[in-house]
Amino acid sequence: MTTAKKTDMNNYQERLKRTIMTAVLIALVGLLTPAKSGAMGTAAGTLLNNTASASYTMGAGSYSITSNTNTIKVDEIVNITLVWQDALPGVMVTAGQTNRVLTMKLSNTGNAADTYTLSAIATRISTTDFTPAPSGLYLDANGNGSYDPGVDLPYDPDTNVPSVAPDQSLTIFLMGNIPATGLFDGQKGNLQLSAVSKTASGAPHAILSGKGPGNCDVVVGLTGGQASAVGTYVDSGIEVNVLKAAVVANQLGGKQPVPGATIHYTLVVTAGGSGTAVDVVITDPIPANTTYVAGSLKLDNAALSDAADADAGDENATTANTVTVKLGNMTSSTPARTIAFDVKIN
Amino acid sequence: MNRNKAMIGIMLALVLLPAGARAQQEPQKQHKGKIVLTSITEVEVTETNAKGEKEMKRLEIGKSKVVPGNVLVYTTTYRNIGKQPAEDIVITNPVPAHMEYVDRSAEGKGTKIAFSADKGKSYGTPYELTIADAKGKKRGVDAKEYTHLQWTVVKPLPPGGSGRVSFKARLQ
Numbered sequence: 244m245t246t247a248k249k250t251d252m253n254n255y256q257e258r259l260k261r262t263i264m265t266a267v268l269i270a271l272v273g274l275l276t277p278a279k280s281g282a283m284g285t286a287a288g289t290l291l292n293n294t295a296s297a298s299y300t301m302g303a304g305s306y307s308i309t310s311n312t313n314t315i316k317v318d319e320i321v322n323i324t325l326v327w328q329d330a331l332p333g334v335m336v337t338a339g340q341t342n343r344v345l346t347m348k349l350s351n352t353g354n355a356a357d358t359y360t361l362s363a364i365a366t367r368i369s370t371t372d373f374t375p376a377p378s379g380l381y382l383d384a385n386g387n388g389s390y391d392p393g394v395d396l397p398y399d400p401d402t403n404v405p406s407v408a409p410d411q412s413l414t415i416f417l418m419g420n421i422p423a424t425g426l427f428d429g430q431k432g433n434l435q436l437s438a439v440s441k442t443a444s445g446a447p448h449a450i451l452s453g454k455g456p457g458n459c460d461v462v463v464g465l466t467g468g469q470a471s472a473v474g475t476y477v478d479s480g481i482e483v484n485v486l487k488a489a490v491v492a493n494q495l496g497g498k499q500p501v502p503g504a505t506i507h508y509t510l511v512v513t514a515g516g517s518g519t520a521v522d523v524v525i526t527d528p529i530p531a532n533t534t535y536v537a538g539s540l541k542l543d544n545a546a547l548s549d550a551a552d553a554d555a556g557d558e559n560a561t562t563a564n565t566v567t568v569k570l571g572n573m574t575s576s577t578p579a580r581t582i583a584f585d586v587k588i589n
Numbered sequence: 590m591n592r593n594k595a596m597i598g599i600m601l602a603l604v605l606l607p608a609g610a611r612a613q614q615e616p617q618k619q620h621k622g623k624i625v626l627t628s629i630t631e632v633e634v635t636e637t638n639a640k641g642e643k644e645m646k647r648l649e650i651g652k653s654k655v656v657p658g659n660v661l662v663y664t665t666t667y668r669n670i671g672k673q674p675a676e677d678i679v680i681t682n683p684v685p686a687h688m689e690y691v692d693r694s695a696e697g698k699g700t701k702i703a704f705s706a707d708k709g710k711s712y713g714t715p716y717e718l719t720i721a722d723a724k725g726k727k728r729g730v731d732a733k734e735y736t737h738l739q740w741t742v743v744k745p746l747p748p749g750g751s752g753r754v755s756f757k758a759r760l761q
Contacts (some may be wrong), residue, residue: 258672284657286761293657293685295628295665299678299746310628310665313650317687319657354657450654462654509705 255480257386278468280542284354284409287319318453319455321443322352322464323359323555325472328388333431333475335521339423341515342378344390345474351407353464359405359438361398366435366473373432375419375476383414390416391567405438417474428480428518432455437471444468479518482575485525486511502588506533510582514573526562529586534561535566536585542568543581558584623671624646624678633660634756660691660759668741668751675725678742680754684735688758692732697754702741706730709737 297311329345336343351357363377380398380441381390382405395416396403405413417436443451443461445468451461488511495503500506510527514520529535535558540547547568551560556568568582630656631647638644647662655661665682669675681699684690693703703712706720719727720734740754 245692267653289687291661291685291687291760293628293630293663295626295663295680295682297624297626297667297678301623301671301673301675306624307628308624310626313628313630313663315630315650315655315661318654318656320654357731460654460721462656464656 245544246581257370259483272489284320285317285354286409287317287355287365287455287461288459289317290457291315291317312329316459317354317455318460318462319355319442320353320464321357321440321463321468322461322466323354323357323438323468323470324350324352324438324466325438325470326350327472327474329474332479335479335481335519336432336476337479338421338426340421341422342418343375343476345417345419345434345476346388347391347417347472347474348412349405349407349415349438349470350412351409352466353440354409354441356406356408358441359407360400361405361415361436361438361464362443363434363436365561367417368433370475371430373422373426373430375421375432375434377417377434378420378501379416379418381416381418383416386414388414404441414427419476420552421476421478425510426478428478429517430478433473434476434480435473438469440468442468479520481514481518481520481574482516482517483512483520483523485516486513487527500588504588505536507588508584508586512580512582513572514577515575518574520573523573525566525568525570525582527545527566527584529558529564529566532589534589535564535585536587539583539585540566540568541583556582593621608675622673623748625666625668625670626680627666627668629664629666631662631664633662655760657760659694660757662755662757663687664753664755666751666753667746669746669748672748674745674747676745678746680736680740680742682739682754682756683709683737684758687761689733689761690738690759691759694757695738695740696756697740697752699744699752700742700754703739703741704705704730705737705739706733706734712739714738 256474292312292314294312296307298305300306326348329347333573334343334345342502360504361380363380365374365376381395382398382403385391398404405415407413413575415436417434419431419434435498445463445464447463447465447467449463453460455461488509490507491500491504492507493499493501512525512526537549540556540558547554549558549560551557558566561567566584569582596615632650632653634644634646634648634653636646663682665680667678667680686715701712705712706718718730720730721727738756742752746752
């Protein structure tokens with residue numbers, strides 16, 4: 244027999260805090276730029292031919308002739324850009340979080356394919372910034388702009404380097420660990436990602452003879468073949484609170500929690516403090532020795548289907564034997580959200 | 590580096606056929622006149638001179654890189670090495686693939702200049718040229734869309750005479 248107790252509620256809140264603080268990336272999707280021919284430049288190694296022709300008359304005859312043919316090989320120019328993608332003011336974090344993702348877009352703005360060396364360091368913009376620790380670099384292998392563990396593999400300078408065709412982009416996920424203590428609400432911390440072309444870098448206009456496709460020359464463009472971008476974390480003082488209540492009604496019309504009785508749970512969710520709790524997700528396992536009453540899940544008095552679908556919640560779909568409800572972002576001014584569901588005591 | 594293949598034009602040998610000659614006429618296409626056509630390409634670069642002013646210079650292909658965005662200058666020289674005047678001289682130059690004609694860059698003293706936007710089927714002045722869109726509606730042509738240039742030399746070219754035509758195009 245299970246009843247709702249105050250200690251359950253405290254455990255609940257602890258679990259909730261951990262769940263809620265898993266904020267989802269606000270990543271502007273780093274779409275692969277579609278390749279337009281010539282958009283960023285004629286491919287290095289391309290041969291340009293020019294031949295003039297002429298016709299004329301002399302005396303009674305008409306003649307036509309052609310000139311010699313000039314052939315020119317297009318050289319390679321190396322240029323790159325790196326742009327941080329997350330929405331300002333930055334990715335919301337709280338103390339002690341690990342592997343929080345900053346999303347970066349690396350673009351090859353030259354005219355030949357290139358590979359890159361990456362490095363990341365913490366960097367301080369203001370004297371009050373905290374210092375995150377770089378904890379990982381991952382390449383967006385499936386090009387969907389968001390980090391997919393197991394699919395997007397870690398950067399490795401020998402075995403997994405970014406390789407980008409001309410006029411294309413690659414999304415890179417830079418992860419950092421947030422210090423566990425000493426943070427104040429609104430405090431910022433920054434990580435800087437740097438990318439350097441493995442083909443050529445350094446002073447613009449420098450030339451590497453014969454190192455490009457078709458033995459054309461390589462020229463370092465105005466970007467110097469390197470780029471860096473800074474991403475910012477913002478410590479968020481937001482806290483999400485859940486007040487859980489249980490009302491028992493048994494088949495005899497009484498309130499004793501006997502087998503067969505229904506427990507009606509309500510969870511009232513609010514956010515307090517400053518900042519935004521991003522993509523709040525409430526999960527509540529069905530207590531042991533009870534069975535969820537199918538179709539009883541409600542959010543703010545509107546029914547939610549039990550299946551995982553377009554609505555905000557499900558039971559036993561996202562996680563077995565668990566109610567999962569997505570509430571989106573919440574701030575201290577967000578009105579309280581009420582989740583309700585019933586279980587029957589076995 | 591083997592980018593620069595700007596070779597001097599080859600002399601085209603020919604037999605001058607006077608009017609009314611009793612000699613056996615060879616088929617027309619084997620007769621070549623005595624005009625030599627020579628093509629060279631240069632890269633136009635902007636440099637800052639000793640006074641700090643920006644200058645445009647033309648460099649031989651071997652002396653400068655060629656990357657997207659660079660402007661190339663194509664110059665064709667024609668010279669009459671025959672013993673008779675050459676008339677009705679028309680010089681044609683396609684805008685090479687991957688390149689865009691630079692508006693108002695065509696030059697040629699003593700010539701009338703025309704452009705084609707339909708791969709040489711028809712020529713006209715910039716104001717005359719039209720392109721039909723997918724629905725058949727006609728519109729004016731942007732200089733970047735020219736496919737060919739044509740210079741018509743107005744006066745006969747006397748023996749020993751020469752002229753020069755040129756245009757600029759930007760590498761896409």
